[in-house]
Amino acid sequence: MATSLIQKYNVPGPRYTSYPTVPYWNDATFSTEGWLHTLLHAFHETNATQGISLYIHLPFCESLCTFCGCHKRITKRHEVEHPYIEAVLKEWNLYCELLPKKPHIREIHLGGGTPTFFSAENLKRLIHGILKEAHVVPEHEFSFEGHPNNTTREHLQVLYDLGFRRVSFGVQDYSPTVQNAIHRVQSFHQVAKVTFWAREIGYTSIGHDIIFGLPFQTLADVEDTIDKTKSLLPDRLAFYSYAHVPWIKGNGQRGFQDQDVPRDEVKRQLYEEGKKRLLAHHYHEIGMDHFARTTDSMYHAFENGTLHRNFMGYTVTQTKVMIGLGVSSIGDSWYGFAQNEKVLETYYARLEANELPVLRGHLLTEEDLIIRRHILNLMCHFETQWETEDLYFKEIPKVLAQLQEMEHDGLVILGLDHLVVTEKGKPFIRNICMAFDLHLQRSAPQTQLFSMTV
Incomplete structure (x- = not known):
């Protein structure tokens, strides 16, 4: 793989076990x-x-x-x-x-x-x-x-x-x-x-x-x-x-x-x-x-x-x-995430009080649910599409504009209403998902939150 591509795309990025990502x-x-x-x-x-x-x-x-x-x-x-x-x-x-x-x-x-x-x-x-x-x-x-x-x-x-x-x-x-x-x-x-x-x-x-x-x-x-x-x-x-x-x-x-x-x-x-x-x-x-x-x-x-x-x-x-x-464990209802207390003694105390030991979480918006499906498609199948109304979102043109450089580098193939990750692009799947990550696009972290993508 060309060193120039590694240098270009080796940036901090999420692993996308969820969307939105925990931060x-x-x-x-x-x-x-x-x-x-x-x-x-x-x-x-x-x-x-x-x-x-x-x-x-x-x-x-x-x-x-x-x-x-x-x-x-x-x-x-x-x-x-x-x-x-x-x-x-x-x-x-x-x-x-x-x-x-x-x-x-x-x-x-x-x-x-x-x-x-x-x-x-x-x-x-x-x-x-x-x-x-x-x-x-x-x-x-x-x-x-x-x-x-x-x-x-x-x-x-x-x-x-x-x-x-x-x-x-x-x-x-x-x-x-x-x-x-x-x-x-x-x-x-x-x-x-x-x-x-x-x-x-x-x-x-x-x-x-x-x-x-x-x-x-x-x-x-x-x-x-x-x-x-x-x-x-x-x-x-x-x-x-x-x-x-x-x-x-x-x-x-x-x-x-x-x-x-x-x-x-x-x-x-x-x-x-x-x-x-x-x-x-x-x-x-x-x-x-x-x-x-x-x-x-x-x-x-x-x-x-x-x-x-x-x-x-x-x-x-x-x-x-x-x-x-269990302590620190995360639940997923598709429409929401919930993480348990991370400190063992606090986890025990909440249960002793007959409380679910939930510390924090996120309730997904309609937009979150759409983006979540795109990122799951990319991570699991190396492709996604937005030809159906339930997968279309208004920022698609901005996402495609970001992906054009990746298309030029041979990492993705862009269609009018779909995207396919190439063999060359598979090692950069986290970078491709980042183009769809509207939370990340709107509020880039000011400190390093994620590991490097390469």
Whole structure:
């Protein structure tokens, strides 16, 4: 890829797990009552047909990984497990009391933090408590994130018996130098062991997460990691760009110097060469940062045009309602977003007072809903259109004017009422989405809020 394009388009930009993005949420017009109104409206529309999704945030980790941007609490005290599960189940029960009917659950995802910090028995208690209040639809997808160093065969078996069929393991990189820098030391043998366990037990989608652009990482490191990964044949891969945002995450990302982090064309080469290797190993590019084998459900969803994206990342199921449970978790009713308290003690206190622990959120306007659909189309399908009235908005001419330079650079193909992202343009999908982001256009941030797009 031409260095000039990287230099030109390598600017801070959102990752678009939502629209509007979190920095542009309007807290002034948000209320918990407004959030619940949108939630009940969406639930009434879709519970019987789509079902709902649950994202459960399990925040505890035994040690700090310096690449991580998630909300977490570092502790080796496992007595924290029981009260946290009790709190999450209380939060779930508060929602269930508000819903007019038993929810039909289509999707559950356990994220963190480190979900496998919790014992298998406690995870079983959590899921039993959730499902006791709900129906499970036949074509459900239950998934969790596993740390290779503490995921046991018992974890995998217990969750499998509860209906989980997808697991993703955080690999990041196999280089000892990189692992030491990011404080995530785990052997290839350990990753292979948990991967083989999952396959033997019967998991149908095993994922590995790999990161490029980590401190001290070289092209040889990326190639070696991908080759080792290929030998284990995970069904899908996330090949993420390391987001170096120490101004947001503080000392957690200061275990190394800024100059130790690959940048610009060096970082882009890590991606391009890594992608080339993944394609040669018969993985297919899916949306942004993801790759899958043809046998995986993510590949089928992409091919069928049913791929979806939300705060859990890319999903193969699409529900209007996603309830977020746990500290810092974000819920989505399609018409609104709500984020829970980020401080664990405050989260507990709100629940002790029988309150939903909602901290902040955003209620989408009619314009937001239209732009959200365009950005989802671009992120999931690499194209969008505005020939129908429900997808047209008055700023389209201004958006097209911004995109003309990208068309000149071969990143997009513009029609009178549609846009298609080219192969050359796929690495710049965040930049293309930014042209549609009216909040960003109207109020450019005065300080750096986002990671670089390249």
